[in-house]
Each structure stands twice: as structure tokens, then as C-alpha cells.
Amino acid sequence: MKLSPDIISRGYHLLCPTGDRTLSLRGLRISVIANLGTTNDDYDSIDLSNNDIIKLENFPLLTRLKTLIVAGNRISKIANDISESLPNLTSLVLTNNSITSVSQLEPLFNCKKLERLAVLDNHVVAVPHFREYLIHKIPSLKYLNFTRINQKEREESNTLFNSDKRDKLLAEMGYTLENNNNEDE
Template sequence: MAERVMEEQIQDCGYRTDSDVCELYLGRKGLRDVPDLSRFRMLKYLWLNHNKISRIHFLSMNYRLSELYLDHNELSDITGSLSHLSSLHTLMLNDNRLTGLKKTVREMRRMANLRVLNLFHNPLAQDSGYRVYVLHHLPSLELLDREPVSQKEREEAFKLFNPERTAVIQSLGFGRRTDSVIGARPAIRSPASCRLLQSSGKCDRTRNSDRPDTAPFEDRVLLRGYQRSIMHYSLVDWSKMARSQQRRLAQQPCHLPPLVTVEFR
């Protein structure tokens, strides 16, 4: 039945050879299976919506596909069937039976050109943090589930899945670098680490050079967390600086104003 429907569609469109076929509309045909479409190498647009398709095994050589409509079918898993379609721009998978958010998104990680994606009305769309997870792992998306992707959503996804990099970016914004992670719990210090901090100058920063190199690695990392870079800002009061004419007319030599240095830790 599927082959007959496909041949009728080819005749209706007036295609003469397989290489002329750039689009196929096979939607709403009650199809349960689709024959291999490898012979249509130039196929770019494919409609298979509103059928009863349960698995995808017919797109192994259709690398030029840019729009694929598989919504309103009976798909429960797409693993190993779509990852090679790197030219896809639009992918409709809503109203299916897809479960497993991670493996479904992993299948689309190589689609660098993917801009429009529909996954609503699937069991995976009920997972907690579904939208932010998809946006983080598919950064090229501009429209997800018929809603535009905002810059605020991208930033929230970045902060949620990259806490270390977020902490570094925020620390650089205040003119210093820190190795701590925002929201991280303080580490439980052992007696040995406490003695190390006391002997290494936590209160007296001039004794940093005396810290023992034989201390455990964890204690040395903890010690470094208490150290911060020192920033110096030097200022000159230009109102007290003599002008060139004043220097020429002055009876006594003009002294340079003092240099004021401010230290930030």
C-alpha cells in the first residue's frame, strides 16, 4: 500500500526520474510502514504526519532532508534513525509516544542547522526541566514547541548546566577570579586541614611562602580557595599637577604630586 501511494504521489507531481523528487507528501494515508527512500537522493521535504508509523528505518541515505514531518504517529523511540540528518532545519515529532528525554535529545545533537522542533504531546515533555534541558543541548533552536526561544531562557539553561563557568564569569565581572562554585556547600574541614590553614597564613597572608608542600592534595586545594588575587589601582590628583607655563615661571622647581595606590583583595 505504501509503495502504491508513493508512486501515485510521484505521478501526480510529474516527476520523471528519482533524482527529480525533492518533496513527497505521504501524510494522512494510514501508513504503518514506509518503504526505503534511499533512491530519492535529492529529497528535501517529507510529510509523513497523521499515520501509524511506529519505527523509522527508511531514511538511511536521505542526507539532504531539511524538513521532516512525523507528528501524529506511534513513534516510541527514534534512537539510531535521525542522527545522520545533519541538514534538517525543521523536525516535527509532536503527538507521538516518545519516552526517554536524554536519548531522544542525544539523537539530535548532530543537527547543527535545526531551528524548529516540536516535541509536545509526548511522555518525555512531562519531565521536570524538559524545556531548559532541550535548549541547553540543542543551542541552535529558535522555535521549540511553537514558542520562540528567548535570550533569557538560554542564559538560564547555561547557568543551570554550567555552574562552574557561571561562577568564573560572575567573579571576573567584579575584577577578581575565584575557584568557588555558586551555591556549593562548604567543605568539611579535617583537623589536619585546619592546622594547615593556621600554619600557612590564613590570617597572616605574609606567611604564604611557608606552607608545607608535603600536605595532602585536598588540603592544598582548600588552602588555595582562601587565596585571592590582589589588584592595585594607582591614582594621580591632576588638579595638583603644575601646568607647563607655571613650571616655566616658577622660581622653585615643581614637585610631582604623590601617587596614591589603592589595594583590592
């Protein structure tokens, strides 16, 4: 089912004690994200958990949105323009989806304000050096999979992926320079 203006208007509209406005569209069998422009960018948080979403795409410019929760879907693709559509995104919960490779997370490398990312219960977490690589590629991250990133871990990740072992590590991850346009940054 495509997300429609009617479904959005019938969603749960919550005001948190912190003053943040949340739109909850949980468990509505939504398969395609659409029509979020009808929210008029009025929400700090949108919860689309427990739906049937396969692609994280079709977001209009939502400058107010800071938190996006899409746990329990079937997401395997993230739109390349997510950083442009959601420029102030600080928290993204992608737990229990269908992310199998680091390359599927590549669009998040451009999310300059992303501080919290959760991808537990996805096959990608079993990829060797997955955590270190994401810490290296998304310097703004403070928490990965609900665990704080400390300075030592950040330094070790940067050292690891700035070393002459980088190409070998990427190959172990199933990630080659041919499918990674941002590697020489």
C-alpha cells in the first residue's frame, strides 16, 4: 500500500515532553513512501516501523526531521539523495530490515549530521570490519547500534582504513573500489 495523504492525516500525531512533534505510521502495511510533503515539514520524528517498505526513498525536503524510525520493514535500498532530502537527520533506526552489504548504506555517508545509526538484525552486521568502516565513513556518528563510539575506536577505525591494508579490508567486506565512488575523499 502506498503512503497516501489520507493515511498520513489518520496517523498518530504526538507531542513529546521535549516539545518534539512525532508522526507515527507504524504497522499500516505501507510498502511505498510517498506524499510526505503533505506533512508540511511539521515533524521532528517520523516512525514508519513494522510496515512493508523495501526502498527508503521518495522523501521531499524535510528540514525539520531529525529522527526517522523504519525498523521491521524489508528495506534493502536507500535513495542516493537522502542526505539532500533529510539534511538535518541525526537518528536513523534501520533495525530488522534486509541490509546485506555495506554498499547499501553508502548514501548515508553524505548525511553530515547523522549521530545515531542502528542496523542491528540486518545481515550487514556480520560483514568483517563493518563497524569500523561505518565509523570511518560517517565521522559525525556518536552511536552505532546503540553503542557509544569512543575516541579510541574512532582513531583505530580511521587508522585501519587509511592504511595500506584498506583495499584488502574492503575486498574482505565484498566492497570494491569500483562500487565505491567516495573512497578517495
